[in-house]
Amino acid sequence: MAEFVPVDPFDIVIFGVSGDLSRQKLLPALFHRYCDGQIDASSNIIGVARSVMDAPAYIDMVRDCCQAATEGAWPEDMWQGFVKLLSYHEIDATDPQTDWRPLRDNFAGEDRPRIFYLAVGPRLYVPICQAIDAADLKSPLSRVVLEKPIGSDLQSAQRINDGVEAVFEENSIFRMDHYLGKETVQNLLILRFANMLFEPLWSNQTIDHIQITVAETLGVEGRHDYYDKAGAVRDIMQNHLLQLLCLIAMEPPNSLDAGNVRAEKIKVLNALKGFDAATVSNNTVRGQYTSGHIGDTRVAGYRDTLPDDIKNSETETFAAIKTEIANWRWAGVPFYLRTGKRMHARRSEIVIQFKSTPHNVFGEGQNQPNRLVLRLQPDEAMRLFMQVKEPGPGHMTLRSIPLDLFYARSFSSLKYPDAYERLLMDVVRGNLSLFMGLEEVMAAWSWTDNLLSAWDKADQKLEHYAAGTDGPLQASLLLDRDGRAWWNDDIEDGA
Numbered sequence: 311m312a313e314f315v316p317v318d319p320f321d322i323v324i325f326g327v328s329g330d331l332s333r334q335k336l337l338p339a340l341f342h343r344y345c346d347g348q349i350d351a352s353s354n355i356i357g358v359a360r361s362v363m364d365a366p367a368y369i370d371m372v373r374d375c376c377q378a379a380t381e382g383a384w385p386e387d388m389w390q391g392f393v394k395l396l397s398y399h400e401i402d403a404t405d406p407q408t409d410w411r412p413l414r415d416n417f418a419g420e421d422r423p424r425i426f427y428l429a430v431g432p433r434l435y436v437p438i439c440q441a442i443d444a445a446d447l448k449s450p451l452s453r454v455v456l457e458k459p460i461g462s463d464l465q466s467a468q469r470i471n472d473g474v475e476a477v478f479e480e481n482s483i484f485r486m487d488h489y490l491g492k493e494t495v496q497n498l499l500i501l502r503f504a505n506m507l508f509e510p511l512w513s514n515q516t517i518d519h520i521q522i523t524v525a526e527t528l529g530v531e532g533r534h535d536y537y538d539k540a541g542a543v544r545d546i547m548q549n550h551l552l553q554l555l556c557l558i559a560m561e562p563p564n565s566l567d568a569g570n571v572r573a574e575k576i577k578v579l580n581a582l583k584g585f586d587a588a589t590v591s592n593n594t595v596r597g598q599y600t601s602g603h604i605g606d607t608r609v610a611g612y613r614d615t616l617p618d619d620i621k622n623s624e625t626e627t628f629a630a631i632k633t634e635i636a637n638w639r640w641a642g643v644p645f646y647l648r649t650g651k652r653m654h655a656r657r658s659e660i661v662i663q664f665k666s667t668p669h670n671v672f673g674e675g676q677n678q679p680n681r682l683v684l685r686l687q688p689d690e691a692m693r694l695f696m697q698v699k700e701p702g703p704g705h706m707t708l709r710s711i712p713l714d715l716f717y718a719r720s721f722s723s724l725k726y727p728d729a730y731e732r733l734l735m736d737v738v739r740g741n742l743s744l745f746m747g748l749e750e751v752m753a754a755w756s757w758t759d760n761l762l763s764a765w766d767k768a769d770q771k772l773e774h775y776a777a778g779t780d781g782p783l784q785a786s787l788l789l790d791r792d793g794r795a796w797w798n799d800d801i802e803d804g805a
């Protein structure tokens with residue numbers, strides 16, 4: 311088992327505790343950290359929502375969601391301890407008449423971290439921060455956690471940040487992108503900066519192109535209120551995909567200190583090439599899924615699941631783009647990014663495609679380039695495809711065979727903690743390194759705004775793709791035109 315270092319006792323207030331994020335991620339994450347002995351029994355988990363719920367109904371709700379997220383035998387003894395940390399307050403945080411005293415009574419003191427987790431839509435971030443301030447809920451060790459996407463464009467993100475920063479200082483604002491809490495995403499830093507092997511090869515000298523894919527088989531799962539206004543670019547590309555791109559492309563930071571890592575990421579974002587109405591159609595694809603099959607299950611199309619007033623939605627559930635990073639290391643290396651819902655398979659994957667050897671001594675068709683495939687989820691793996699000789703006398707046939715590192719094989723006794731487990735403990739510790747800084751979020755919005763406005767100006771067509779496929783044909787053509795292809799191979803579970 312991995313060792314879990316206990317964190318100091320803390321108080322956390324979760325706004326929006328009855329919502330999806332809290333039920334599916336936050337409450338189970340806290341429960342699992344408690345079960346592993348990382349959370350002290352004197353900590354307080356204070357739930358806030360507008361839902362009318364008495365204490366037993368709240369406890370039932372928390373139990374249900376923790377049970378749903380717990381594999382194996384249910385640890386009833388642990389649950390009995392965890393339940394003592396819980397309390398619920400039915401509060402409308404935006405109502406000036408709210409009586410905050412009962413909630414305040416739950417705080418154990420000012421000498422421990424006091425965390426405000428805003429598991430609500432971004433439009434409520436500022437009103438809630440103002441309410442926290444007005445009700446005098448802050449303490450010297452207060453922290454606030456904001457979920458992505460922060461706003462819906464640069465302007466709204468700026469407004470939100472101004473409002474939040476009027477109450478909390480920058481170093482107590484934790485901007486969450488849960489991809490950064492994934493073990494395999496953190497491993498990108500180790501791969502690049504703890505191994506000498508790749509660094510000399512990590513540039514336009516030897517790399518042909520890079521692909522980053524975040525594909526899901528899930529649809530919007532009843533979140534159309536949010537998703538239809540956001541779309542794939544705001545939901546995934548502006549944050550998860552760009553963060554992965556930064557980790558792959560940034561220069562080695564001087565240390566893992568949040569400021570140093572952020573500074574390197576910002577340089578990448580600022581060097582990322584944008585689009586205009588003339589270049590956007592050749593370099594990007596917008597897609598939306600229609601009905602289809604995921605495995606044997608027939609699933610409805612995106613529009614089929616929407617309420618009548620938005621039935622003809624033009625929101626993209628898929629986006630693919632070709633971009634470049636304008637600096638010495640990466641000039642000339644295309645970065646192909648794609649994300650989509652209801653795709654053929656769930657995969658978050660980075661493919662580093664090396665150049666072919668400059669001269670081929672083995673004959674026509676024998677010159678497969680090396681390829682490093684970093685599978686972040688599921689079946690976490692690193693595979694380095696090498697050219698080897700197919701055994702046999704009398705001929706020289708080359709095959710591309712991977713050197714495999716399947717994490718499941720190497721760390722078979724370890725379970726991967728959910729990203730939220732790691733990140734929540736980092737908030738308690740006050741460790742900002744895996745959270746996004748203000749400038750980073752702004753740089754990501756600025757690039758995203760440029761893409762969305764180029765789409766607007768060019769009236770970019772929405773391409774349809776059947777659920778259960780690898781996206782619209784146009785996404786394949788995006789690479790095909792360059793003599794390349796998406797890496798769509800499934801890898802078998804290496805366990």
Ligand code: BG6
Pocket residue numbers: 526528545658
């Ligand atoms: C969230 C998006 O940030 O990430 C969701 O809002 C998406 O639409 C989810 O489903 C994917 O996360 P993961 O961890 O399942 O890859």
